[in-house]
Amino acid sequence: MAKALIQLAIDSLDVNASLGLAAAAAPYVDIFEIGTPCIKHNGVALVRELKRRFPNKLILVDLKTMDAGEYEATPFYAAGADICTVLGVSGGATIAGVIKAASKFNAEVQVDLINVPNKVACARESAQLGAQIIGVHTGLDAQAAGQTPFADLQAVARLGLPMRISVAGGIKQSTVQGVIQAGATIVVVGAAIYGAPSPAEAAREIRALVDAA
Numbered sequence: 001m002a003k004a005l006i007q008l009a010i011d012s013l014d015v016n017a018s019l020g021l022a023a024a025a026a027p028y029v030d031i032f033e034i035g036t037p038c039i040k041h042n043g044v045a046l047v048r049e050l051k052r053r054f055p056n057k058l059i060l061v062d063l064k065t066m067d068a069g070e071y072e073a074t075p076f077y078a079a080g081a082d083i084c085t086v087l088g089v090s091g092g093a094t095i096a097g098v099i100k101a102a103s104k105f106n107a108e109v110q111v112d113l114i115n116v117p118n119k120v121a122c123a124r125e126s127a128q129l130g131a132q133i134i135g136v137h138t139g140l141d142a143q144a145a146g147q148t149p150f151a152d153l154q155a156v157a158r159l160g161l162p163m164r165i166s167v168a169g170g171i172k173q174s175t176v177q178g179v180i181q182a183g184a185t186i187v188v189v190g191a192a193i194y195g196a197p198s199p200a201e202a203a204r205e206i207r208a209l210v211d212a213a
């Protein structure tokens with residue numbers, strides 16, 4: 001079985017802090033996620049800059065697109081995004097639009113199940129539409145209210161869909177191996193790295209745990 005990939009969520013608004021975090025964690029992670037607040041604040045220029053500095057990393061732009069899928073995603077793929085996210089709650093037409101944009105750039109789409117009422121049905125529809133990644137995600141506000149992604153991850157993994165499964169929502173050293181065993185092939189880590197006293201050391205620990213899983 002292929003090793004799970006580690007995705008670092010960069011959720012700062014500050015460009016220099018974002019680039020500094022990326023540099024510190026680069027030896028240990030596979031994907032740089034430009035988080036939603038960060039991409040809204042800094043725009044397509046940050047995609048170009050991250051790709052220029054880290055040409056060997058995958059860049060995920062967490063657009064969380066809700067409408068105008070092809071139109072919104074196209075400039076981010078053109079700037080070097082390898083993956084853009086679209087909300088599952090946006091519906092099939094918008095998801096299909098982002099998939100159309102991605103296909104023009106030989107890139108990929110992640111459908112984010114955040115706040116989707118029927119996650120199993122949405123995951124199945126996303127696979128049928130041709131999305132490559134399904135994202136099981138407990139957002140920051142839901143985490144603050146005590147929610148976790150673990151039960152949803154098990155429900156989606158049970159489907160056996162031909163997609164990679166990404167999991168996000170407070171993943172940390174103590175939970176990273178469990179989510180891989182539950183079926184995640186991309187583990188997203190934000191606060192457990194950027195909020196650590198040493199982000200590089202936290203990323204190194206997560207890498208070691210993922211490689212040992």
Ligand SMILES: O=C(CO)[C@H](O)[C@H](O)COP(=O)(O)O
Pocket residue numbers: 009010011035036062138139140143168169170171188189190191192
């Ligand atoms: O997409 C996000 C919020 O919508 C975050 O980037 C994602 O939840 C990962 O961060 P953390 O590990 O801190 O939960």
